[in-house]
Amino acid sequence: MSETDPRPGDTVQALPPMWSWQEFVDRARAPDSIDDGGGRRERGDGQGGDAWAGGSWEEALRLAEDGWTAVLPAVEAEVAVLRERAGSEVLTTALVPAWDVTGSEVDVGAYLSGAPECMVDAVPQRISTRGRVVAFLVPTAYANTTAHSAVRHRGVALAALCSAIIASGHSVEIWSGYCGYLSATDRFASVARVVSAAEPLDVGRLMFVMAHPAMLRRLWFAVWDSAPEPEARRVHGNSYGFPSFDCFPEDLPEGVEDAYVLPYLSEDDRQWETVDTALAWCRGMFTSLGLLRES
Numbered sequence: 001m002s003e004t005d006p007r008p009g010d011t012v013q014a015l016p017p018m019w020s021w022q023e024f025v026d027r028a029r030a031p032d033s034i035d036d037g038g039g040r041r042e043r044g045d046g047q048g049g050d051a052w053a054g055g056s057w058e059e060a061l062r063l064a065e066d067g068w069t070a071v072l073p074a075v076e077a078e079v080a081v082l083r084e085r086a087g088s089e090v091l092t093t094a095l096v097p098a099w100d101v102t103g104s105e106v107d108v109g110a111y112l113s114g115a116p117e118c119m120v121d122a123v124p125q126r127i128s129t130r131g132r133v134v135a136f137l138v139p140t141a142y143a144n145t146t147a148h149s150a151v152r153h154r155g156v157a158l159a160a161l162c163s164a165i166i167a168s169g170h171s172v173e174i175w176s177g178y179c180g181y182l183s184a185t186d187r188f189a190s191v192a193r194v195v196s197a198a199e200p201l202d203v204g205r206l207m208f209v210m211a212h213p214a215m216l217r218r219l220w221f222a223v224w225d226s227a228p229e230p231e232a233r234r235v236h237g238n239s240y241g242f243p244s245f246d247c248f249p250e251d252l253p254e255g256v257e258d259a260y261v262l263p264y265l266s267e268d269d270r271q272w273e274t275v276d277t278a279l280a281w282c283r284g285m286f287t288s289l290g291l292l293r294e295s
Contacts, residue, residue, distance in 0.1 A: 010185050010186065010187045011185065011186050011187065012187050012188070012189055013182070013186065013187070013188040013189070013231055013234070013235075014188070014189045014190065014251070015189075015190040015223070015224075015227055015231075017190075017191050017192070017193075017252070017253040018190075018191070018192035018193065018223075019192075019193050019253075020193060020196065021064075021192075021193070021194050021195070021205065023192070024176075024192035024194065024219070024223070025061075025064050025065075025219070027192075027222075027223045027226060028064075028218075028219040028220075028222040028223050028226070029061070029222070030226035031226060032222070032225040032226055032232070033225070033226055033227060033228060033229040033232045033233075034225060034229060034232045034233055034236055036236070037221065037222065037224075037225030037226075037232070037236060038217075038221045038225065038236065038240070039057065039217075039218050039219065039220075039221035039222025039223075039224075039225045040057040040218070040222055040225075041057075052144075052213075052217065053213060053214055053217040053218050054148065054212055054213030054214035054217060054218070055212075055214045055218070057218055057222075059214065060214040060215075060218035060219055063208045063212060063214065064205075064208060064219060066204065067202055067203070067204015067205045067206075067207065067208055068204055068207040068208040068211065068212050069204045069207070097120050097121070098120070098121050099117045099118070099119065099120055100117050100119055100121065101116050101117055101118075101119060102119050102121075103119030103120045103121040104119070104120070104121050105119065105120045105121075106118060106119060106120070107119070107120050133170070133171045133172075133173060133197045134165060134170050134171070134172050134173070134260070134291065135172075135173040135174075135175070135197075135256060135257075135258065135259035135260065136162070136172070136173070136174050136175065136259060136260050136261075136262065137175045137177050137191065137247050137249070137251070137252060137259045137260070137261045137262065138158065138174065138175065138176055138177065138209075138210065138247075138262050139177050139178075139179065139245050139246060139247045139261075139262060139263070139264035139265070140176050140177060140178045140209075140215060140216045140220055141178050141179065141180050141216060141220075141240075141241060141245035141264060142216070142245060142264060142265040142266070142267070143243065143266075143267050144239070145267065146265060146267055148213050149272075149273075150265060150267075150269075150272040150273070151211060151212070151213050151265065151272075152211045152212075153272045153273070153274060153275050153277075153278040154210070154211070154265055154272045154278050154282075155207060155209075155210030155211020155212070156207070156210075156211055156275055156278065156279075157275065157278035157279045157281070157282040158210050158211075158262075158282055159203065159206045159207050159210050159211065160279065160282075161282050161283070161286050161291075162174065162195075162201075162206060163201065163203060163206075165286070165291050166201050170291070171197035171198075172195060172197060172201065173193065173195060173196060173197040173256075173259075174193070174194055174195040174206070174209070175191050175192065175193050175194065175252060175256070175259065176191065176192050176194050176209055176215070176220075177189070177190070177191045177247035177251055178190045178191075178216070178220045178223070178224075179241075179245060179246065179247045179248075179251060180240070180241025180242055180243065180244075180245045181241060181242045181243070181244070182234060182235065182238045182241065182242070183238075188224075188231075188234075188235055188241060189247070189251045190220075190223065190224070191247070191251050191252055191253070192223075194206075194209045195209075221240060224236070224240065243264075243266070244264065245264040245265075246261075246263065246264050247261055247264070248261060249261060260289060262285075
């Protein structure tokens, strides 16, 4: 555990959760509470410029509205390959109660009613996981020197896997989390639901959220720039946070349960160097979660 790894005693500076993509975009568009925020500020080509951010403020808003469609062919091709693995039902082992004349626990109600099958055992059974609502919390933050290619490769892989899961009959709810540290013991956290299980999947939006640097360096920065002035000033004054950028289930609002929390994108990760290595890592992770069949 490093000095910046989360600890139970850490304080957390949190924004209210944003429950929809439109609410997130509206918060990003809100007037800044500080005069030197980085989200919408026009800059040159150097560190912090449009190239580093992935595009201008106007371009980020356009992509937020229309989606990032330039990379969709790569996603669609991978979804076609994955659909065969995701299309059949995925089985998992679960413990289900079984009543008999012997067992490890007494069903008091059955016993008092005189039923001979009043003993209960937990029996392992293979059950289908098809038709689940699968929630993901995806950390958006990464170091300021992270290459665009790593962001893009990870995003293409995650978008392809999420699309394949939906094609298999599941529903997907995706939360974007921007969390980090302001000091060794002070953490900040903010989450936004960018895809609801109740709405059709917008792959262009998903690609922008997952794979475009402007999601973080324009829109998420702008969300914090429009926060109440003390919070906005502190986050901006600390260069929008330091590692670790991990998110945790506790960062999600009440009512969002059993979410899969992905690790944040670290510059030390080698799995994001190419699309192929990113897809291989994500396939393995989704298979281990029981969302894809073994190949």
